[in-house]
Amino acid sequence: EPFSGDDYVERLAWNVQGGTTERGPESFDPQKLLLSFGNTIEELKLFGEKVHKRIEKLEQTVQTEYNRHAETLVDLQKNQQGAFSLFHKLDERINGVATKVVHLGDQLEGVNIPRQRAVEAQKLMKYFSEFLSDKEQYSDIFTDPFQLQEAADVIQKLQLISQELPQERFGDAKERIDAKCLEIERDLISEFKSAHTAGDTQRMKDLATILLHFKGYSDCIDAFIEESQKPLLWHQDLFPELLSLCQKVNKVIMAVFISAPETVMGKFVLNIYKGKLQEVITEKLSNQIDSEMYLKNLSDLYGRLHDLQARIRNKTNINIGHTSTVDYGGETFLSQSLALSLLNESKQALLRCELLSSQTSLPLNATEIFYILVDHLCYELIDYALDVGLQ
Numbered sequence: 499e500p501f502s503g504d505d506y507v508e509r510l511a512w513n514v515q516g517g518t519t520e521r522g523p524e525s526f527d528p529q530k531l532l533l534s535f536g537n538t539i540e541e542l543k544l545f546g547e548k549v550h551k552r553i554e555k556l557e558q559t560v561q562t563e564y565n566r567h568a569e570t571l572v573d574l575q576k577n578q579q580g581a582f583s584l585f586h587k588l589d590e591r592i593n594g595v596a597t598k599v600v601h602l603g604d605q606l607e608g609v610n611i612p613r614q615r616a617v618e619a620q621k622l623m624k625y626f627s628e629f630l631s632d633k634e635q636y637s638d639i640f641t642d643p644f645q646l647q648e649a650a651d652v653i654q655k656l657q658l659i660s661q662e663l664p665q666e667r668f669g670d671a672k673e674r675i676d677a678k679c680l681e682i683e684r685d686l687i688s689e690f691k692s693a694h695t696a697g698d699t700q701r702m703k704d705l706a707t708i709l710l711h712f713k714g715y716s717d718c719i720d721a722f723i724e725e726s727q728k729p730l731l732w733h734q735d736l737f738p739e740l741l742s743l744c745q746k747v748n749k750v751i752m753a754v755f756i757s758a759p760e761t762v763m764g765k766f767v768l769n770i771y772k773g774k775l776q777e778v779i780t781e782k783l784s785n786q787i788d789s790e791m792y793l794k795n796l797s798d799l800y801g802r803l804h805d806l807q808a809r810i811r812n813k814t815n816i817n818i819g820h821t822s823t824v825d826y827g828g829e830t831f832l833s834q835s836l837a838l839s840l841l842n843e844s845k846q847a848l849l850r851c852e853l854l855s856s857q858t859s860l861p862l863n864a865t866e867i868f869y870i871l872v873d874h875l876c877y878e879l880i881d882y883a884l885d886v887g888l889q
Contacts, residue, residue, distance in 0.1 A: 510538060625652055626659065629674045640678065646685055650708050653679050683714035687721050694725045702754045710757055719755075723766050726750070727774070736778055737802050740770065745813050767810060779803075837875060844871040 511531060628636050639645045639652060657679050660672040686709050693701035702722075709718045726747045730739060747766055751759045782795050844867060851863045 510534060622652070622655060622659065626656055626671070629656070629671045629678070630668075632670065632674075636678075640682075643685070646682070646689065647704070647708060650682050650686060650712075653682050654711055679712070680714075683709065683712050683717070686712075687714060687718055690718055691721055691725055694722065699750065699753050702750075703756070706754050707756060719762055719765065722751075722754075722762070723769050726766065727770065730770075730774060736775060737806055740775070740806060741809055741813070744770075744810050748813070840871065840875050844868075 511534075513534075625637065625639075639649050642649075653675065656675050660668065660675050663672065665672070686705055690702060690705045690709070693705065706715075706718055709715045726743070730736065730743065744763075744767060748763055751762050751766070755762045779799055782799065783792065785792065847867045847870075848864060851860065851867060855863045
């Protein structure tokens with residue numbers, strides 16, 4: 499409730515005995531009221547001075563706290579600047595240490611690489627010395643089947659080294675190295691076949707990558723093609739199986755052979771065409787006595803073969819033969835002027851034959867002219883036009 503001066507004076511006057519006129523004007527004593535007002539005013543002055551001193555003290559306390567916090571803030575800012583400066587110096591020092599570490603690593607690598615090469619050269623010299631002796635006592639790396647990949651790496655390097663050596667002095671050693679190289683190639687191919695049988699694609703890829711640097715890499719591809727054709731059953735209708743087999747083998751080839759997989763796939767398809775498929779087609783067309791049946795089988799096989807080539811090309815991106823057709827707009831591929839020229843020359847030849855031949859030789863000469871006409875007009879001109887039109 500807000501302070502009211504009038505109400506305060508009324509309450510003060512009411513509390514002072516003789517300060518009111520309730521008992522009549524005679525009972526009113528102004529001196530008591532004046533004295534009470536004076537005392538109250540003095541008390542209020544004293545109270546005001548106390549409050550003022552309290553306010554000054556609080557203001558002084560607040561100012562002291564403000565100054566203390568200001569000093570603390572200044573100290574914190576100085577500490578922050580010092581910490582930032584230390585962090586910057588530490589970052590520069592870390593970068594300097596990292597640079598030195600990298601430089602030291604480069605120096606160590608520069609020392610370590612020649613050392614590793616020296617160690618490797620020493621090992622190769624040791625292995626090469628084993629092939630200089632005719633006792634054929636080789637290290638475990640060449641006899642342990644679990645170290646086949648390491649042996650392949652070593653024997654390849656030894657073979658490259660031996661090629662630079664003179665034949666007169668190191669001929670026997672070179673022969674032993676070549677023989678061991680062939681042995682390791684056979685072992686690698688045997689391992690490749692086992693991995694193919696087990697369906698271990700990663701193992702096949704590792705072995706094929708090793709054989710890529712050997713002469714027997716083509717033998718590895720041939721072994722893969724041979725093993726991949728084993729699922730084909732021998733019967734006259736191979737076409738449904740060929741497409742699915744080509745799709746399956748194409749995925750394996752792309753995962754195993756890192757060098758020219760398209761060439762491997764093309765060789766696989768070509769091998770099928772020249773192998774089992776050719777045998778089936780030859781068997782089916784072997785009966786030429788029934789011309790109608792022969793032509794029917796020929797047409798059926800040609801159509802299925804054409805369709806198979808197109809589907810293999812679409813599924814594996816292997817282009818086999820000419821599977822695309824071209825619209826030549828009704829072109830017959832026959833030269834009318836050339837045909838007329840042949841007929842005219844034949845007519846002139848028959849006139850000369852009639853004029854120059856005797857009665858006994860005339861039929862034979864006319865028949866010979868007819869055969870020449872058929873050979874040039876039908877076999878050469880028309881047959882060529884059919885070949886071009888059917889491509």
